Amino acid sequence: MNAAIRLDKYRTCLEALNPIQVQGKVAQVVGLVVEAAGPACRLGAVCDIFTREDGRRLSAEAMDFATSGCC
Numbered sequence: 001m002n003a004a005i006r007l008d009k010y011r012t013c014l015e016a017l018n019p020i021q022v023q024g025k026v027a028q029v030v031g032l033v034v035e036a037a038g039p040a041c042r043l044g045a046v047c048d049i050f051t052r053e054d055g056r057r058l059s060a061e062a063m064d065f066a067t068s069g070c071c
Contacts, residue, residue, distance in 0.1 A: 034060055 024038030026049065034049065041047060041062050049058045 022039035022041070024036045024047075027035045027037050029035070036047075036049075039047070043062055043064070045062045047060050047062060049060055050056070051058065
């Protein structure tokens, strides 16, 4: 008896999984601009901001980054 193992459903679950979560902290909010200390991300990346009060998720797009010092 030769039974084929179907891994499609497991592959789909693994592709949807995001095991690495990078965290930062909101430093200040001015109008619609949110300044954060971390996480390091690329321009245009979408970051989730969770409210302290009720844990509601807000999505924000990384638009600029500040550098301190010279690399």
